[in-house]
Each structure stands twice: as structure tokens, then as C-alpha cells.
Amino acid sequence: MKLRRCEKNPILKPRGDDWESVAVFNCAAAYWDGKIHVLYRAVGDYVRYASSLGYAIFDEDLNLLKRSDEPIFGPNIKLWEMSIEDPRLTEVNGELYMTYVVVPTPGPPGAVRRRLGIPRREGSYPRTALAKIVNFREFTSLGVITPFGAHERDVVLFPEKIRGRYAAIHRPRTWIGPGYPVGRPSIWFAFLDGLPGRVYDHKVIMEPEQPWEGKKIGAGRRLSRPRKAGCSSTTALTPITSTGPERRFWTWRNPGRSSPARRSRSWNRRRNTRGKVTCLMSFSRRERRWSATSSSSSMAQPTRSAASPARA
Numbered sequence: 479m480k481l482r483r484c485e486k487n488p489i490l491k492p493r494g495d496d497w498e499s500v501a502v503f504n505c506a507a508a509y510w511d512g513k514i515h516v517l518y519r520a521v522g523d524y525v526r527y528a529s530s531l532g533y534a535i536f537d538e539d540l541n542l543l544k545r546s547d548e549p550i551f552g553p554n555i556k557l558w559e560m561s562i563e564d565p566r567l568t569e570v571n572g573e574l575y576m577t578y579v580v581v582p583t584p585g586p587p588g589a590v591r592r593r594l595g596i597p598r599r600e601g602s603y604p605r606t607a608l609a610k611i612v613n614f615r616e617f618t619s620l621g622v623i624t625p626f627g628a629h630e631r632d633v634v635l636f637p638e639k640i641r642g643r644y645a646a647i648h649r650p651r652t653w654i655g656p657g658y659p660v661g662r663p664s665i666w667f668a669f670l671d672g673l674p675g676r677v678y679d680h681k682v683i684m685e686p687e688q689p690w691e692g693k694k695i696g697a698g699r700r701l702s703r704p705r706k707a708g709c710s711s712t713t714a715l716t717p718i719t720s721t722g723p724e725r726r727f728w729t730w731r732n733p734g735r736s737s738p739a740r741r742s743r744s745w746n747r748r749r750n751t752r753g754k755v756t757c758l759m760s761f762s763r764r765e766r767r768w769s770a771t772s773s774s775s776s777m778a779q780p781t782r783s784a785a786s787p788a789r790a
Contacts, residue, residue: 484540489536489540489542490502490505490516490518490534490542490545492520496522497520497522497530497532497548497549498520498521498522498532499522499523500521500522500523500524501519501520501521502518502519502520502521502532503518503519504518504519504563504564504565505517505518505519505565506518506565506566506567506576507567508567508569508574510574510614512538513535513536513537513538513543514535514536514537514538514540515533515534515535515614516533516534516535516536517531517532517533517550517551517565517567517576518531518532518533518534518565519531519532519562519563519564519565520532520549524586524590524594524596525586525596526584527561527584527585527586527590528553528560528561528584529561529562529563529581529584530549530551530552530553530561530562531549531550531551531552531562531565531578532545532546532549532550533545533546533550533614534546550614550617551565551578551609551617554619557580557607557619557621558580558582559580559582559607560581560582560583560584561579561580561581561584562578562579562580563578563579563580563581563584563604563631564578564579564631564632565577565578566578566632566633566634566635566697567611568634568635568636568637569637570635570636570637570638570644570673573610574610574611574612575608575609575610575611575635575673576608576609576610576611576617577606577607577608577609577623577633577634577635577646578606578607578608578609579604579605579606579607579630579631580604580605580606580607580622581601581604582601582602582604583599583600583601583602584601585598585599585601603627603628603629603630603652604629604630604631605622605624605626605628605630606622606623606624606630606631606633606648607619607620607621607622607623608620608621608622608623608673608674620673620674621674623646623670623674623675623676623677624648624650624676624677625650625676625677627652628650628651628652628653629650629651629652630648630649630650630651631649631651631696632647632648632649632665632696632697633646633647633648633649633677633697634646634647634648634697634698635670635673640669643669643670644669644670644671644672644673644675645667645668645669645670646667646668646669646670646677647665647666647667647668647683647697648665648666648668648677648697649663649664649665649666649694649695649696649697650663650666651663651694653666659682660682660685662685662686662693662694663686663693663694663695663696664682664684664685664686664694664695665682665683665684665685665695665696665697666680666681666682666683667680667681667682667683668680668681
């Protein structure tokens with residue numbers, strides 16, 4: 479399989495002077511009601527680097543139909559949320575769930591911090607929480623689902639139960655070294671005792687192996703079940719969503735200044751001087767071509783409720 483970026487990328491850019499003026503990136507997507515719904519991480523300034531989630535809708539040819547003027551999901555101080563980051567969407571039993579990263583002490587990436595002369599802050603570990611979404615209008619926070627003391631990101635739910643139990647893969651960055659079976663942050667499998675619930679019965683399923691994998695590896699946007707017999711597990715884990723056997727969608731984060739290994743694999747792209755941007759590629763196995771575009775619009779704003787948090 480050959481992947482080729484669309485010449486019209488990026489499909490979303492930072493805009494305005496407020497909550498999404500610095501960077502838009504790390505999006506999650508779901509195909510619903512004939513359209514592609516995208517939740518993306520947005521940052522408005524480099525000093526605090528607090529994130530919230532924006533919302534955009536695309537048609538199947540990746541033409542932008544609507545884009546929210548205000549964050550659709552933001553931090554809730556009552557739940558000790560100072561920054562909402564890195565959403566991932568999964569449909570489970572006909573209901574849409576989103577895992578997202580909660581950061582009590584957000585801060586800019588090291589490269590940005592050094593360039594702007596921002597001192598490094600002492601920070602607490604990020605954790606991953608769960609929310610339930612109805613029609614991309616109502617968001618209900620269900621609380622943190624990852625273990626206390628684990629630096630957690632990249633948590634993705636399985637779309638179906640496994641042996642009668644909910645399941646997920648996650649990447650606990652601090653579970654390395656003595657007492658753990660891995661020396662670098664790896665991908666772990668775990669069951670959940672419910673939705674909402676907590677992950678348990680952990681097992682390493684993938685470790686960094688190649689030099690280009692760097693310090694760590696983590697799950698992609700969403701787990702999708704194989705569409706036909708003989709489909710490998712790798713193929714099933716790659717797409718963020720599938721609209722049928724012929725079309726699949728991916729998202730990736732603009733790496734900016736990529737490493738030599740990434741450049742050798744043609745993974746880097748032109749750097750956007752205003753910050754990170756969001757790119758979405760669609761691939762048709764029949765047509766063997768990519769399509770994407772960019773525009774802007776506005777839409778009504780959603781509501782958010784907080785259920786009783788899961789065990790803290």
C-alpha cells in the first residue's frame with residue numbers, strides 16, 4: 479500500500495486570536511449520519527498551553543461543512559481538569575464514547591519552551607478520562623479510568639466486549655524499568671470493570687523496536703474491527719474509523735522538524751510557522767487516490783454535564 483498526502487492539506491488551521499489561535503492538532507473522527515465528525519485539540523497560547531476541543535464536520539470528500547466558533551468541550555475545574563487533550567472516539571453498543579487526557583499542570587512542549595524562554599514547571603502526571611457523547615451536542619463526563627500514578631495517554635476502547643468484558647489499550651509512560659517487563663513506554667492491553675470503570679489485568683502487547691520509534695509508542699485514534707476475513711490485527715488497529723470496506727480515514731500530527739529517520743521515510747511535511755495543524759487523509763482502495771480540502775464555517779454550541787465521577 480502506498481500513501482500519498484493530498485496537496486490541499488492541511489484541512490484545519492489555527493485561526494483567530496483566542497482559544498485556537500496557536501495550534502489545532504491530534505484530532506479524533508467518527509463517521510455518523512453520512513458525515514465525518516472531527517474533534518480536535520486546540521491551543522490558544524504557548525505560555526499556559528491549556529487545551530480544549532474544537533468540532534468540525536466534513537463530507538465524504540473532506541470538504542469542510544461546519545466548524546465551531548467556541549470550544550465544544552473544555553476543562554472542568556470541579557473535576558481538576560486544567561487542560562483537555564488528545565480525544566479518541568469509539569462506538570460501543572451503539573453509544574459513542576470519548577477518552578481524553580486530563581492535565582492538571584499543562585505546559586508547552588520542550589522545544590517551544592526553550593525557544594520562547596519559558597521556564598520548565600513542575601507538573602503532575604496526565605491521566606485519561608471518559609465521556610459519553612450524544613449527537614455531538616451533549617457531553618457527559620464519566621471520570622478518570624486509568625490508574626493513579628501512571629503517566630497515561632493514548633487510551634483507546636475496543637468497540638466490542640472481549641469474553642464479556644470491556645477492553646482497551648493504553649500507554650502508561652511511567653511503567654518502565656525495574657518491576658516492569660519493558661524498558662521504554664509501550665502499549666498495554668487491559669480490561670475495564672465497566673463504562674465508566676477502571677482498567678485492570680494489564681498485559682504488554684507491543685514495545686518500541688525500531689530506531690525511528692524513538693522513546694515511546696502509543697495507540698492511534700481508534701480501534702476498528704476487521705472488515706473481512708484474513709485482515710490482520712495491524713490493519714484493524716490503524717484506521718480511526720471506517721465507512722465501509724472501501725474507504726478508511728486516518729489522522730496524523732504534523733511532526734514539524736522531524737528526525738532524520740522520519741525524513742528518510744517521507745513522513746515530514748512543510749512546517750507551519752504558526753504551530754501545529756490538523757491533517758486528515760481518506761484512502762479509497764478502489765480509486766487509489768486521496769482527497770482533502772479546507773474552508774470554514776460556524777455552528778451552534780453543545781452542552782456538557784458532569785456525571786458522578788468514577789472512582790478518583
